Amino acid sequence: MPELALGRVFLVFLRLGATAYGGPAMMAYLKSDLVGKRHWLSEQEFKEGMALCQVIPGATMVQICTYTGYRLRGIPGALAASLGFILPAFLTMTVLTAGFMGLIVVTAARTRNMVTAPDLVGSGVLPSLGEVRRPLAPLGSVYAGGQEWTARTADERSLDRGTQVRVVRQEGLTLIVEPMEGAPA
Numbered sequence: 001m002p003e004l005a006l007g008r009v010f011l012v013f014l015r016l017g018a019t020a021y022g023g024p025a026m027m028a029y030l031k032s033d034l035v036g037k038r039h040w041l042s043e044q045e046f047k048e049g050m051a052l053c054q055v056i057p058g059a060t061m062v063q064i065c066t067y068t069g070y071r072l073r074g075i076p077g078a079l080a081a082s083l084g085f086i087l088p089a090f091l092t093m094t095v096l097t098a099g100f101m102g103l104i105v106v107t108a109a110r111t112r113n114m115v116t117a118p119d120l121v122g123s124g125v126l127p128s129l130g131e132v133r134r135p136l137a138p139l140g141s142v143y144a145g146g147q148e149w150t151a152r153t154a155d156e157r158s159l160d161r162g163t164q165v166r167v168v169r170q171e172g173l174t175l176i177v178e179p180m181e182g183a184p185a
Helices: 006-019 024-038 043-056 060-112
Strands: 131-136 138-142 147-153 163-172 173-177
Touching: 024 043, 024 060, 043 060, 043 138, 131 147, 138 163, 138 173
Parallel strands: 147 173
Antiparallel strands: 131 138, 131 163, 138 147, 163 173
């Protein structure tokens, strides 16, 4: 048999990779194509290749394609056959993954502005009193209910560290506070 062009080996296995669904059930089709139709392998060579590929862990179809490419053109043939067989599945999974990730990003972007924190002031969930930890100028933090919260005053004025405050309301995840009566502003 004359030496086959690597491009031909690649294209034959590319077509097989694009249509080979069903795993080991495809072995009969592969045998009829490579042994019967193309005469690239003899019956004995195919059986020996199958025996070898079933002993080696991994995807038997990819291995038999690699084996066939190796028998036809050595290592370059093995690479051409393997790449041709694997490429359709690889491209399909890449496109599906990119599409799925794009869907996630679009969905997240659409719902980003819809997510708001519930108004917890006065419900007992949020504390009603606290102390300024980082000066509010106008944004800082308040220690209340055993944790630190982002906070600001309703009138955007500054409050120093240590000022006792009362929680007036909540805007998203920020507490709006005012100084307690008698507390320095």
